[in-house]
Amino acid sequence: MRSKIVAGNWKMNKNVSESKALAEGLVNELKDVTLENTRVIVAPTFVNLTTVTAVTENSAVEVAAQNMHQEASGAYTGEISAEMLTSIGVKTVILGHSERREYFGENETLLAKKTDAALANGLEVIYCFGEVKEERESNTQEAVVKKQISEALFHLDAAAWSNIVLAYEPVWAIGTGLTASADQAQEMHAFIRGLIADKYGADVAENVSILYGGSCKPSNAEEIFSKPDVDGGLIGGASLKAEDFAAVIKAI
Numbered sequence: 001m002r003s004k005i006v007a008g009n010w011k012m013n014k015n016v017s018e019s020k021a022l023a024e025g026l027v028n029e030l031k032d033v034t035l036e037n038t039r040v041i042v043a044p045t046f047v048n049l050t051t052v053t054a055v056t057e058n059s060a061v062e063v064a065a066q067n068m069h070q071e072a073s074g075a076y077t078g079e080i081s082a083e084m085l086t087s088i089g090v091k092t093v094i095l096g097h098s099e100r101r102e103y104f105g106e107n108e109t110l111l112a113k114k115t116d117a118a119l120a121n122g123l124e125v126i127y128c129f130g131e132v133k134e135e136r137e138s139n140t141q142e143a144v145v146k147k148q149i150s151e152a153l154f155h156l157d158a159a160a161w162s163n164i165v166l167a168y169e170p171v172w173a174i175g176t177g178l179t180a181s182a183d184q185a186q187e188m189h190a191f192i193r194g195l196i197a198d199k200y201g202a203d204v205a206e207n208v209s210i211l212y213g214g215s216c217k218p219s220n221a222e223e224i225f226s227k228p229d230v231d232g233g234l235i236g237g238a239s240l241k242a243e244d245f246a247a248v249i250k251a252i
């Protein structure tokens with residue numbers, strides 16, 4: 001059975017003391033919550049991974065990185081390798097976020113390499129993708145998403161998919177307050193699961209968790225998460241307050 005997952009992407013927010021306080025607040029909010037088949041993940045900035053890992057060590061909260069470099073080591077100033085992440089106990093990495101694509105030129109060719117490096121080092125990958133507003137308006141979102149998934153991930157063998165989580169994040173809904181309706185999310189998630197089934201068969205498709213991201217918050221999480229192909233969320237703004245993030249988690 002696929003897991004439900006609620007992941008908080010903290011983006012470039014929170015210094016070390018703020019990160020520690022947020023992680024402590026979240027652990028505290030969740031201490032009496034029973035999480036049935038549900039994983040909770042937070043993704044602080046690189047410099048705060050160690051601090052947050054220490055705070056969450058004996059809790060249900062897992063820690064992910066927001067990005068990594070595809071090479072193992074070398075002259076890549078400013079970059080972080082998969083092995084560096086695993087060496088501090090990180091088990092999951094977010095790849096392909098729309099902000100990485102938009103501001104740092106990441107594309108499917110690069111993301112295929114990053115995915116390979118992550119999996120080779122035993123990291124789980126949360127692979128993000130989603131259409132921009134113009135693509136939604138011209139009704140090309142399915143073709144866009146198909147390209148983003150197939151070109152970055154369809155070289156993988158079926159076994160590799162046990163370490164892949166998909167995150168559909170329509171760019172027009174990220175940080176805008178606009179959110180895909182629960183029906184729009186379900187429609188796209190069903191389309192995505194169909195793509196995986198066509199390529200890898202029903203077993204792989206049924207076992208992959210597909211998260212929704214984009215202005216997901218306490219007031220709309222329950223409706224979005226109630227859809228059969230929505231297995232949780234990747235949360236930005238609402239993950240920056242322990243109380244709000246806990247409310248989103250409880251919605252699942």
Ligand code: 13P
Binds near residue numbers: 009214234235237
């Ligand atoms: P918001 O929840 O702030 O819209 O961000 C979503 C997101 O980009 C998560 O990765």
